[in-house]
Amino acid sequence: MRTFSYHRVSDVDVALAALRQPETQAIAGGTELVNWLKEGIEAPARLVDITGLPLAGVESTPDGLRIGALARMSDVAAHPVVRDRYPVLAQSLLRAASAQLRNMATIGGNLLQRTRCPYFRADTALPCNKRVPGSGCAARHGDTSAQAIFGWSEHCVATHPSDLAVALAALDATIVVRGEAGERRIPATEFHRLPGDEPERHTELRAGELITAVEVPAESGAEHSHYLKVRERVSYEFAVVSAAAVVQLSGTTITGARLALGGVAHRPWRLGGAEQAVVGLSVSDRPALLAAVAADFGDARPLPGNEYKITLAQRAAVRALQAA
Amino acid sequence: MSNHVAVTVRVNGVDREIEVDPRATLTETLRDRLGLTGTKKGCDRGECGACTVLVNGRRVLSCMTLAVTAHGAEVTTVEGLSSGGELHPVQRAFLENDAFQCGFCTPGQVMSAVACIAEGHATSDDEIREWMSGNICRCAAYPQIVASVAKAAAELGGAAR
Amino acid sequence: MTTGLTRPDGPAKLTGTAHYAADADTSDALAAALVTTTVPNGRLTALHTADAEAAPGVVRVLTRADLPPLGELSTPPLGFPVPPLLEDTVHHEGEPIAVVLAETWEQARHAATLVRAEYADVTPAVPFGQAEDVVPHGGLVFGETDESKGDVTAGLAAADVSVTATYTTADRHHSPIEPHATLARWDGDQLVLHSSVQSVLFAQAALAALFGVPPENVRVFCPFVGGGFGCKGFVWPHIPLAAAAARVTGRPVKLVLTRAQMFTLAGHQPATRQTVSLGATSDGRLTALRHTSSNASAQLGDYCENTPHGSTWMYASPAIETSTRIQRLHRPGPTPMRSPHEGPGMFALESAMDELAHELGMDPVELRLRNEPEVDPLTGEPFSSRKLVECLREGARRFGWSERNPEIGSMRDGHELIGWGMAAATMDSPRSPSSARLRIDHTGHVVVETGMQEIGTGLPAMVQAVAAETLGCPPEDVAVRHGDSDFPPHTGTFGSMSTMGLGSAVRAAAESALEKLGAEPGDPLAGALAEAGLTELESEGRWSPEGGGMTRGRTGGYSIHTYGSIFVEVRVDPDLGLLRMSRAVGVYAGGRILNPLAARSQMIGGITWGYGQAVLEQSVFEPNLGRFLSKNLAGYIVPVNADIGEIDVSFVDDDDRVASAIGAKGIGELGAVGVSAAIANAVFHATGRRVRDLPIRIHHLLP
Numbered sequence A: 001m002r003t004f005s006y007h008r009v010s011d012v013d014v015a016l017a018a019l020r021q022p023e024t025q026a027i028a029g030g031t032e033l034v035n036w037l038k039e040g041i042e043a044p045a046r047l048v049d050i051t052g053l054p055l056a057g058v059e060s061t062p063d064g065l066r067i068g069a070l071a072r073m074s075d076v077a078a079h080p081v082v083r084d085r086y087p088v089l090a091q092s093l094l095r096a097a098s099a100q101l102r103n104m105a106t107i108g109g110n111l112l113q114r115t116r117c118p119y120f121r122a123d124t125a126l127p128c129n130k131r132v133p134g135s136g137c138a139a140r141h142g143d144t145s146a147q148a149i150f151g152w153s154e155h156c157v158a159t160h161p162s163d164l165a166v167a168l169a170a171l172d173a174t175i176v177v178r179g180e181a182g183e184r185r186i187p188a189t190e191f192h193r194l195p196g197d198e199p200e201r202h203t204e205l206r207a208g209e210l211i212t213a214v215e216v217p218a219e220s221g222a223e224h225s226h227y228l229k230v231r232e233r234v235s236y237e238f239a240v241v242s243a244a245a246v247v248q249l250s251g252t253t254i255t256g257a258r259l260a261l262g263g264v265a266h267r268p269w270r271l272g273g274a275e276q277a278v279v280g281l282s283v284s285d286r287p288a289l290l291a292a293v294a295a296d297f298g299d300a301r302p303l304p305g306n307e308y309k310i311t312l313a314q315r316a317a318v319r320a321l322q323a324a
Numbered sequence B: 001m002s003n004h005v006a007v008t009v010r011v012n013g014v015d016r017e018i019e020v021d022p023r024a025t026l027t028e029t030l031r032d033r034l035g036l037t038g039t040k041k042g043c044d045r046g047e048c049g050a051c052t053v054l055v056n057g058r059r060v061l062s063c064m065t066l067a068v069t070a071h072g073a074e075v076t077t078v079e080g081l082s083s084g085g086e087l088h089p090v091q092r093a094f095l096e097n098d099a100f101q102c103g104f105c106t107p108g109q110v111m112s113a114v115a116c117i118a119e120g121h122a123t124s125d126d127e128i129r130e131w132m133s134g135n136i137c138r139c140a141a142y143p144q145i146v147a148s149v150a151k152a153a154a155e156l157g158g159a160a161r
Numbered sequence C: 001m002t003t004g005l006t007r008p009d010g011p012a013k014l015t016g017t018a019h020y021a022a023d024a025d026t027s028d029a030l031a032a033a034l035v036t037t038t039v040p041n042g043r044l045t046a047l048h049t050a051d052a053e054a055a056p057g058v059v060r061v062l063t064r065a066d067l068p069p070l071g072e073l074s075t076p077p078l079g080f081p082v083p084p085l086l087e088d089t090v091h092h093e094g095e096p097i098a099v100v101l102a103e104t105w106e107q108a109r110h111a112a113t114l115v116r117a118e119y120a121d122v123t124p125a126v127p128f129g130q131a132e133d134v135v136p137h138g139g140l141v142f143g144e145t146d147e148s149k150g151d152v153t154a155g156l157a158a159a160d161v162s163v164t165a166t167y168t169t170a171d172r173h174h175s176p177i178e179p180h181a182t183l184a185r186w187d188g189d190q191l192v193l194h195s196s197v198q199s200v201l202f203a204q205a206a207l208a209a210l211f212g213v214p215p216e217n218v219r220v221f222c223p224f225v226g227g228g229f230g231c232k233g234f235v236w237p238h239i240p241l242a243a244a245a246a247r248v249t250g251r252p253v254k255l256v257l258t259r260a261q262m263f264t265l266a267g268h269q270p271a272t273r274q275t276v277s278l279g280a281t282s283d284g285r286l287t288a289l290r291h292t293s294s295n296a297s298a299q300l301g302d303y304c305e306n307t308p309h310g311s312t313w314m315y316a317s318p319a320i321e322t323s324t325r326i327q328r329l330h331r332p333g334p335t336p337m338r339s340p341h342e343g344p345g346m347f348a349l350e351s352a353m354d355e356l357a358h359e360l361g362m363d364p365v366e367l368r369l370r371n372e373p374e375v376d377p378l379t380g381e382p383f384s385s386r387k388l389v390e391c392l393r394e395g396a397r398r399f400g401w402s403e404r405n406p407e408i409g410s411m412r413d414g415h416e417l418i419g420w421g422m423a424a425a426t427m428d429s430p431r432s433p434s435s436a437r438l439r440i441d442h443t444g445h446v447v448v449e450t451g452m453q454e455i456g457t458g459l460p461a462m463v464q465a466v467a468a469e470t471l472g473c474p475p476e477d478v479a480v481r482h483g484d485s486d487f488p489p490h491t492g493t494f495g496s497m498s499t500m501g502l503g504s505a506v507r508a509a510a511e512s513a514l515e516k517l518g519a520e521p522g523d524p525l526a527g528a529l530a531e532a533g534l535t536e537l538e539s540e541g542r543w544s545p546e547g548g549g550m551t552r553g554r555t556g557g558y559s560i561h562t563y564g565s566i567f568v569e570v571r572v573d574p575d576l577g578l579l580r581m582s583r584a585v586g587v588y589a590g591g592r593i594l595n596p597l598a599a600r601s602q603m604i605g606g607i608t609w610g611y612g613q614a615v616l617e618q619s620v621f622e623p624n625l626g627r628f629l630s631k632n633l634a635g636y637i638v639p640v641n642a643d644i645g646e647i648d649v650s651f652v653d654d655d656d657r658v659a660s661a662i663g664a665k666g667i668g669e670l671g672a673v674g675v676s677a678a679i680a681n682a683v684f685h686a687t688g689r690r691v692r693d694l695p696i697r698i699h700h701l702l703p
């Protein structure tokens, strides 16, 4: 780890000014950044500690929920409104990482965590376009068992590991960011980027910008929602595949649904077609739901050894719908 | 060292002022600079929980915490738990239930257990299992850890919440 | 609640005052960071250290030219045959090529990333399964590679029912929570080491031989080991490197392996591929048993996972044939890991027994009972003590096995299919010498000193128990000091041998003390000393198996092993391919149990290890890069608390005075045996899927 200077800020504008300097990184909970520093994935000259910024609140307003980017995962999950009215959100947070990590990790940092692709995370730099642009993708013809089935490119086949992002995508949430040019609002479904030929651009956040908040609209109808996380270990593991479902029901008939998958692409994968197709179906009609979901997998392109993710993701989506 | 940073931390009730390399984690600072070797480094990557300490009363991973960011904080390590030679109820329960073997994960388990009970996450065995899962015990004393946390929670009143 | 002695070392471990190797005072020590190869083979052609040397805080970068001459040494005690840094030839990825020494760990770690290496003649690594099977040779082959009796081909031909299947187990890493750590300090030609090792004796002997000094010049401290499971048994390269660095710089040097380095420099359990053939009469009596095996090994050392070993004594069969081979590959050196040999081996044998039971339409417990041998089926020698039948019957009773509906998929709970499966377990009983010194002071207080290191098995409490039982005093009156090579030697805390050897040595020391005092067990010790006119009494005790050195289970005309049965309930969510173990019952016969509290913990630990082997643990070897892909505990997953449900452990009465003077045998590794087979068998019962490849992952179970 290269050495760096360390600065604390307590004002957003001061923070933005500091972040405009070259080779500068913000540090929030540090649970990702410190890992990158240790592995040599990032080597900033300056660290700006943003945990003193007044962006840690959780507010419930008539418009919905506004979560400060610096709120800790544990605090957001324990917030009574989140717990009672946004189950999918609370579940996505509580099924992530561990109690200790959730006490440290922030909402903004969670969205900005990077792929868990083992090649990207290796103890020495392996050919990886996300880590060293242009160095190639060792995973493409290597171990692809945990990689994407949707939206990958020859330059990168990684998935994004955030559980929270999947829940936010299903909630039609907005990521609020601020930079020199003021505020921008990015839909949660578009915040993470598919690799294309620029895998090193992980998200839509631009250099020097801060995430200030995440907003969940009141009309998201999250009372009936569920986050299903499939993993080998019962706890403290990233998802193999996950599904977030938000459902509107009339009796047992689905009148509206939003479905997002995790572990299948480098962004939460919304199943727009399936969302339409399940309307009018009975929530207990599993074969019909499965057929509706499966019909939305036309774009899926499995890699050697990860074909199972297609079956698994479809069933996870149905299970999440039924549990919502 | 030019870019060392002056940091004041209250560790186990005592104010400590030190100049730290900004790269140093709280684990290394506690162990190498403050001589508090009870806190263990297992993975140095946030993946095992051996380095768990309390910062401002919350359980966190000291290996993922840069010491500079702990400025002004109150840190409790396993050395700060028992007083006057008396074991803390969590430590006593661990001893009686044989909730450790090699003992290397144990300081982290104990700190995590203290927080788990204080958070109110020790109301059932299943809840304890889940909320203690951030502390890997390779010796696998898990059932005994669950029994110990439940016992200490009953004693400390954390089970009734 | 199980009763027994709580650990005398418990309060120190619980309050953070127990000292592990990395806790040694390092205020004047240099921090060392290793630079390792990034390719699996070829040659190292250049090493550029100037940038690292110029980095702040760096005192020196050691390469081969800087090493003092090192003596020749065999494997074991070395874990890997090449003394570190000594060759241009690259044997595997992650092999040390330089040591960076700096004032602080942060500086050393950073400078290590600035060393650049150049390589030539690098070729793709050949994966396991694509190299030639060869007969292994040398000190890492623990036992015969080929054993047979009778005519297996004829036995199979004569069978009414036969099964043949191939099973695989994965590369696994020990992953103790404590990484290897060594603090080395030279004082003239005296070397002091604080090192995390499972044998201070091996470390002492190895370092003395390498540095050409007499063993008494090397003092090794290791009171506590933060978990070893086999990976700290032999002497791995970082230990001599730390000592060499300390010698060259004249400063103490502290070298702690990173978690990533733990994946290449401290061994692993290699992947195995095994084929088992069983033939039986229609009433379930075996007519033939063949078990062949091959494991991934390194270029050097020929580490052999003798998986078929247990198959040679497990069941009565007129014909038995086993063979074990290795493939020499460019990968790090494997080493024994809880549980070696029988651990992967019994997965194959006990899965095959379940397949046979299914083919025969016979209850799997019954099949095992029908094939219980009276004498060692290979050698015809008597068993020192064999209580497998008792274990099977008691396990079945405690589990409620008689309620099992043999029909596949017959139990369901909501989304989940429930399966019940079982397996038998066995471990060989290697034994080794041990010794202890016992002192009684005028107050009657007893101190026992031994070179043993406490690794979690609870040896200090065991020593207390044996000393107290022999002397007839309260256990609290016995203090135990350990983990110093100046204390009487103990071979090592591995192979489940410590209780037998050390317990017997402590008993001998206590008996000798009583004899010297002319006292009877239970006589007040203070009074006995006063009567003898002594203020202090010292006695020594030694114990060794027949022949005086380390032995395997078949010695002295006996067949010495441990046994057990394991019954599990699994829940499979077939929709999502999820497998969980909701309940396990293990019943064991491992000699006399001296401390039920610690013994229960050992078995719970072992069963959890078996669960890890069955469901989670797999280190992916990346063929294109020739390296273990994920060298961390997020990519290599081991069980967490939430994985482990109800575990019921018990022991049948067993007292094996052939195995040891105190009737004890080893149990530490036994608990991890058979669990994976029981789980796979339960998965078959739940789903009808026979999974023969470990670990059983989601993709195996998705229909």
Ligand SMILES: Cc1cc2nc3c(=O)[nH]c(=O)nc-3n(C[C@H](O)[C@H](O)[C@H](O)COP(=O)(O)OP(=O)(O)OC[C@H]3O[C@@H](n4cnc5c(N)ncnc54)[C@H](O)[C@@H]3O)c2cc1C
Pocket: A025, A026, A027, A028, A029, A030, A031, A032, A033, A034, A069, A070, A095, A096, A097, A098, A101, A104, A105, A106, A107, A108, A109, A110, A111, A112, A113, A161, A162, A163, A164, A209, A210, A211, A212, A236, A237, A238, A239, B045, B046, B047, C634
């Ligand atoms: C062992 C382990 C297991 C984990 N398991 C899971 C899991 O199961 N599911 C899951 O979702 N996550 C998991 N995580 C990831 C964890 O949730 C993230 O590390 C964490 O959320 C990151 O937040 P942070 O505040 O610590 O970020 P930091 O490490 O502080 O920052 C990460 C990055 O975000 C930037 N950043 C942070 N905040 C802002 C902001 N407001 N504006 C602009 N930039 C910002 C930083 O500059 C840095 O580049 C796991 C992590 C570990 C170590």
Ligand code: SF4
Pocket: A115, A117, A118, A119, A120, A127, A128, A129, A130, A131, A136, A137, A138, A139, A140, A155, A156, A157, A158, A199
């Ligand atoms: S998949 Fe992406 S992250 Fe993984 S090696 Fe390829 S480029 Fe890197």
Ligand code: FES
Pocket: B040, B041, B042, B043, B044, B045, B046, B047, B048, B049, B050, B051, B052, B061, B062, B063, B064
């Ligand atoms: S050492 Fe901090 S989590 Fe492992």
Ligand code: FES
Pocket: B099, B100, B101, B102, B103, B104, B105, B106, B136, B137, B138, B139, B140, B141, C177, C226, C227, C456
């Ligand atoms: S007691 Fe050894 S790792 Fe937990």
